[in-house]
Amino acid sequence: MTAVASSIPPQWYLLLATAVFCIGLFGVLTRRDALYFLMSVELMMNAANINFVAFALYYGDLTGQVFALFVIALAAAEVAIGIGIILVLYRNFGVTDVTVPTEMRW
Amino acid sequence: MIDVFSYVPAIVLLPFFSFLVALSVGKYLPKGGAFGGIAATAGSFLLSLWVLASVAGGEAANRTLYTWASGGGIGPTDVELSFGILIDPLSALMLVIVTLVALLVHVFSLGYMNDEGETGLPRYYAGLGLFTASMLGFVVADNLLMAFMFFELVGLCSYLLIGFHFREPGPPSAAKKAFLVTRFGDYFFLIGVVAVLATFGTAQFGGPESFPALAEAALAGEGSLAWTPGGVGVQTWFTVVGLLVLGGVVGKSAQFPLHTWLPDAMEGPTPVSALIHAATMVAAGVYLVARMYGFYALTPTTLAVIAFIGGFTALFAATMGLVKDELKQVLAYSTISQYGYMMLALGSGGYVAAVFHLTTHAFFKALLFLGAGAVIIAMHHNENMWDMGGLKSKMPVTYYTFLAGSLALAGIFPFAGFWSKDEILYEALVHAPGEPLLFGGYLMGLLAVPVTAFYTFRMVFLTFHGEARSDTARDPEPVRWNVKGPLTVLGSLAVVTGFINMVPVQKVLGLEGIDFLHLWLDNEWGGIEGLSSHHYGDIGPYSSQYLVGGEVGTVLAGAAVSLGLALAGLGVAWRLYNVPSPTEHTAKLGGIKDVLYNNYYLDELQVWLAYRTEDVAGGANTFDQGIIDGVVNGVSSVSLFGGSRVRRLQNGVVSQYAMLLTLGLVALILVLGLTEGGFL
Numbered sequence: 001m002t003a004v005a006s007s008i009p010p011q012w013y014l015l016l017a018t019a020v021f022c023i024g025l026f027g028v029l030t031r032r033d034a035l036y037f038l039m040s041v042e043l044m045m046n047a048a049n050i051n052f053v054a055f056a057l058y059y060g061d062l063t064g065q066v067f068a069l070f071v072i073a074l075a076a077a078e079v080a081i082g083i084g085i086i087l088v089l090y091r092n093f094g095v096t097d098v099t100v101p102t103e104m105r106w
Numbered sequence: 107m108i109d110v111f112s113y114v115p116a117i118v119l120l121p122f123f124s125f126l127v128a129l130s131v132g133k134y135l136p137k138g139g140a141f142g143g144i145a146a147t148a149g150s151f152l153l154s155l156w157v158l159a160s161v162a163g164g165e166a167a168n169r170t171l172y173t174w175a176s177g178g179g180i181g182p183t184d185v186e187l188s189f190g191i192l193i194d195p196l197s198a199l200m201l202v203i204v205t206l207v208a209l210l211v212h213v214f215s216l217g218y219m220n221d222e223g224e225t226g227l228p229r230y231y232a233g234l235g236l237f238t239a240s241m242l243g244f245v246v247a248d249n250l251l252m253a254f255m256f257f258e259l260v261g262l263c264s265y266l267l268i269g270f271h272f273r274e275p276g277p278p279s280a281a282k283k284a285f286l287v288t289r290f291g292d293y294f295f296l297i298g299v300v301a302v303l304a305t306f307g308t309a310q311f312g313g314p315e316s317f318p319a320l321a322e323a324a325l326a327g328e329g330s331l332a333w334t335p336g337g338v339g340v341q342t343w344f345t346v347v348g349l350l351v352l353g354g355v356v357g358k359s360a361q362f363p364l365h366t367w368l369p370d371a372m373e374g375p376t377p378v379s380a381l382i383h384a385a386t387m388v389a390a391g392v393y394l395v396a397r398m399y400g401f402y403a404l405t406p407t408t409l410a411v412i413a414f415i416g417g418f419t420a421l422f423a424a425t426m427g428l429v430k431d432e433l434k435q436v437l438a439y440s441t442i443s444q445y446g447y448m449m450l451a452l453g454s455g456g457y458v459a460a461v462f463h464l465t466t467h468a469f470f471k472a473l474l475f476l477g478a479g480a481v482i483i484a485m486h487h488n489e490n491m492w493d494m495g496g497l498k499s500k501m502p503v504t505y506y507t508f509l510a511g512s513l514a515l516a517g518i519f520p521f522a523g524f525w526s527k528d529e530i531l532y533e534a535l536v537h538a539p540g541e542p543l544l545f546g547g548y549l550m551g552l553l554a555v556p557v558t559a560f561y562t563f564r565m566v567f568l569t570f571h572g573e574a575r576s577d578t579a580r581d582p583e584p585v586r587w588n589v590k591g592p593l594t595v596l597g598s599l600a601v602v603t604g605f606i607n608m609v610p611v612q613k614v615l616g617l618e619g620i621d622f623l624h625l626w627l628d629n630e631w632g633g634i635e636g637l638s639s640h641h642y643g644d645i646g647p648y649s650s651q652y653l654v655g656g657e658v659g660t661v662l663a664g665a666a667v668s669l670g671l672a673l674a675g676l677g678v679a680w681r682l683y684n685v686p687s688p689t690e691h692t693a694k695l696g697g698i699k700d701v702l703y704n705n706y707y708l709d710e711l712q713v714w715l716a717y718r719t720e721d722v723a724g725g726a727n728t729f730d731q732g733i734i735d736g737v738v739n740g741v742s743s744v745s746l747f748g749g750s751r752v753r754r755l756q757n758g759v760v761s762q763y764a765m766l767l768t769l770g771l772v773a774l775i776l777v778l779g780l781t782e783g784g785f786l
Binding site for chain 2 (some may be wrong): 025028029030031032098099101102103104105
């Protein structure tokens with residue numbers, strides 16, 4: 001397993017992470033539903049995680065893996081707050097579409 | 107070190123506290139806070155007497171109490187701006203005069219304001235307190251900047267007090283006029299103060315590091331100045347500085363052409379007029395010249411200008427006093443004229459004579475104004491002399507004290523004014539040969555003598571002699587002790603003050619040591635080095651030349667001529683107006699009368715000049731509105747327009763924010779990549 005993983009050059013991991021990040025970014029920019037937003041942000045974070053873990057493996061240093069764990073914990077907290085925001089959004093506007101509430105403008 | 111001079115600030119602060127008390131709780135106090143003012147000025151008077159006694163005992167003080175700013179000036183010297191006290195024979199004498207007159211004016215106000223049922227008394231007594239405090243601060247000032255500050259405060263107080271009856275149309279207008287006209291002069295004074303600070307790096311009056319001492323050293327070729335404008339000789343520059351400071355003096359001391367405020371200032375309550383004319387505001391200008399005489403003595407041109415302005419004002423104002431119908435108007439013009447004499451004395455090197463006349467005038471003019479106040483009370487505030495007459499028998503105390511003051515004003519032997527006026531004319535005469543401006547000043551001063559005597563006694567005869575010409579004059583309102591008391595004190599002083607300086611007697615009889623004021627101002631009993639009349643005489647440009655019969659002959663001739671002229675003026679007034687029912691003789695003057703009555707149309711001229719400045723002001727207005735405001739408004743409208751467009755970006759759609767963030771980041775990365783981070 002380890003042998004297989006370390007035999008893959010790091011640029012492939014970077015390409016994978018970039019692809020996952022762009023999918024997440026695309027979701028954020030195009031979707032209108034707040035729940036999709038959350039999922040897309042989750043994808044972007046996991047793209048970062050892939051980089052952490054890949055370079056941890058590459059350098060044989062555990063720091064990157066520890067950071068990945070931190071990011072997972074952070075993502076959990078973020079989802080908790082995000083869901084809360086979406087609930088409030090739904091309660092006030094009856095939708096989870098982010099383009100509907102535009103009160104906070106000039 | 108605690109000594110008598112440690113209490114000098116208290117002399118200034120006591121009336122200031124009475125100002126605060128009258129202002130804050132005056133309406134709860136009996137008599138509207140009058141007693142606080144009386145107690146404060148009495149305290150200041152006693153302290154001043156103590157200071158005078160200490161100076162007579164050989165002490166003097168030149169102390170800096172508080173430095174409120176220091177730093178680099180123009181050139182290498184550091185400039186320190188400070189408050190301090192300078193107590194020498196001159197300022198000690200002035201302290202006593204100011205506090206005494208202020209005290210008597212406060213007492214008199216009990217009769218003039220309280221007994222007459224005026225309203226707003228706390229405001230009145232607050233004004234008097236601040237006025238007195240400002241003048242005292244000006245008198246003890248040890249440097250020109252501090253003097254300027256208190257000079258301005260004096261101007262402010264005159265504004266407040268002249269406009270005391272602000273509900274009537276006249277007083278506020280007169281107050282504004284007094285404020286603006288004196289401020290016009292003070293503008294030059296302020297430039298002069300800056301010029302002195304820039305030139306010498308100090309504005310101290312006394313001591314080896316004072317600006318008169320530095321100026322003297324610079325003219326002698328020793329020492330150096332911090333700064334002089336390029337290409338201008340030192341002597342010329344000193345003349346310019348002297349003339350600039352003189353601007354303030356001309357404004358405050360009501361000299362031609364800035365005298366027009368003073369007759370209008372008669373709109374103020376009469377005790378205030380007494381204070382303004384005798385001890386505070388108008389005296390400030392002459393005192394300032396005397397205070398920095400060590401500087402003026404170095405600039406012959408300035409002295410000649412001072413002498414000429416003084417002599418001209420003396421005659422000019424006296425002629426206008428000839429035709430006035432109102433008691434206080436006559437006195438107002440006499441004040442302008444008498445301060446003209448003082449300026450003539452200062453300009454002709456008669457430093458002692460000027461201070462002497464300042465002293466005697468303070469007493470007899472305060473007396474005359476308070477006497478006029480008593481008459482005005484009696485006449486139910488009718489000031490027209492043609493409605494008076496015959497008051498002599500009904501108010502004898504006022505009559506005899508007023509008569510003493512009038513004899514002093516007219517310069518009749520042996521009253522106070524005779525001695526001082528005679529000395530002024532003598533000083534001008536012996537220094538005049540070879541100095542055309544000075545000689546002109548002397549001639550006009552001499553011509554003013556009979557005119558003064560004439561208008562003074564025209565006033566006395568119209569007011570007190572003859573038959574009563576109105577019902578109020580037949581049954582005048584009686585005045586109380588608080589009017590008669592101050593009159594009696596001042597009446598006595600008007601008789602005896604002249605004896606402090608009997609120079610003619612000394613010179614004729616050869617008695618030594620009876621010219622006390624000369625010895626006093628010459629630091630005979632102590633003083634500050636460099637601030638003595640002897641020193642001023644040494645550095646001054648004049649030398650004495652006696653005309654006939656040497657010194658004694660000139661003294662006698664001068665005294666005889668001025669006394670003869672005064673008696674002639676008095677005699678004419680006697681012939682014309684000391685009759686049971688006098689008539690107006692002014693009609694015989696024809697067109698001249700109108701010119702005199704309208705003050706040579708100078709008010710009109712000044713108004714005309716003021717309107718000419720409208721064109722300049724209009725141009726400045728266009729420039730200000732169009733260009734200055736245009737730039738400011740242009741900048742703001744660009745910001746407003748830009749803001750109103752840019753804020754559309756914030757449309758509340760989260761997706762677009764995310765889009766902008768992303769695009770921004772991409773753009774940043776692209777730029778960084780393309781320039782290889784070159785701009786970081």
